[in-house]
Amino acid sequence: MEKKFSTKVLAEIAIFAAIAFALDFLQGGIWRGVWTSGGSIGLAMVPIFIIAYRRGLLPGILCGLIVSIIQMLGGVYAINGSSFESTFMQAMGPFFQILLDYVLAYTLVGIAGAFSGLFKKQKNFKAQMLWLIIGCVIAGLLKYFCHVLAGGLFWLNMGGSFAGINDSSWLYSFIYNGTFMIPNIIICTITMILINKINPAILNIDYENKEEKEEDTNE
Numbered sequence: 001m002e003k004k005f006s007t008k009v010l011a012e013i014a015i016f017a018a019i020a021f022a023l024d025f026l027q028g029g030i031w032r033g034v035w036t037s038g039g040s041i042g043l044a045m046v047p048i049f050i051i052a053y054r055r056g057l058l059p060g061i062l063c064g065l066i067v068s069i070i071q072m073l074g075g076v077y078a079i080n081g082s083s084f085e086s087t088f089m090q091a092m093g094p095f096f097q098i099l100l101d102y103v104l105a106y107t108l109v110g111i112a113g114a115f116s117g118l119f120k121k122q123k124n125f126k127a128q129m130l131w132l133i134i135g136c137v138i139a140g141l142l143k144y145f146c147h148v149l150a151g152g153l154f155w156l157n158m159g160g161s162f163a164g165i166n167d168s169s170w171l172y173s174f175i176y177n178g179t180f181m182i183p184n185i186i187i188c189t190i191t192m193i194l195i196n197k198i199n200p201a202i203l204n205i206d207y208e209n210k211e212e213k214e215e216d217t218n219e
Contacts, residue, residue, distance in 0.1 A: 005059070013051055013059050017066035020047035020106075024071065031180075037160060038077060038101075039180040045109050045143070045188045049136055050195070052113030053203045060110030068106040076102055079154045093154065100150035105143050112139035120204050125197065132192050132203075140185035147177040 027042030034040075048067065052060025079097050081090040115135035122128045151173030160167045162176045196203050 005062075009055055009059055012055065013063045013066065016047040016051045017063045017070065020044050020063070020067045021070045023047065024067070025074075035162075035176070035180060037155065037176070039147075039177065041180050041183045041187065043188060043191055045136075045140060045184060046191050046195075048106065048109045049112050049139070049188060049192050050202060052110050052139070053116045053119055053132070053135070053192075054205060055113070056116045057110070057113035060113030060116075061107055062110070064107040064110035065103070068103045071106065072098070072102050097150050097154040100146045100153075105146040108142040108146065109139045111142055112136055120206060128196060128200075129193055132196060133189055136189040136192055137185055140181065140188065144177060144181035144185070147181065148173045151177055 021044075023042055023046070024040075024044035027040040027044060030042070031040040044067075048060060048064050051063045076098055078094045081093045084090050084093050112135035115131050115138075119128055119131040119135070122131065148170075152170040156167050156169070156172065158167055160172075162172065163179070165172050165175055167173075167176075192203075
């Protein structure tokens, strides 16, 4: 059995993390100004989904964490802790906000890997599609709720508004983050289904190993 974090696996994690960050950076530039407090629509979650289904839960989470770290190196939007009344939140508020908005948001996308085993056990495309949808939607919703929590706990009453709703309630956070996260979940899930249909070896290393064995036999 291949080690969970062999050199090959670590290399794949690094490559897909780099692709995810590049896609996140690209889509952020394309949608700049649409969501003034952050947000964009694109395929940035797909590389993390791929490594999660291809290699499992821990590699998926590690890939998401690496994307988070790289993203933070480019700068973060952090709240001003002095706006809180308690000394604890003045000191720790920015930490918790960054944890939700950056660290956990992409790291939890790797949770899709929890469904990797169930996905690989299926023998037909429709059954595999079911577990792709379940895993991608759950992982995407976890990212969505991280942003909703951060918005509701730390970004309310900043004087902003979106779609005619001011930022005085949690509804603002649900709607604001939902306008880009729901399309992201749908687009990335459909992309994963298409990837599995066109080239199942990308998501399932059993196909890849089978193809390699067949090539060795033919030689």
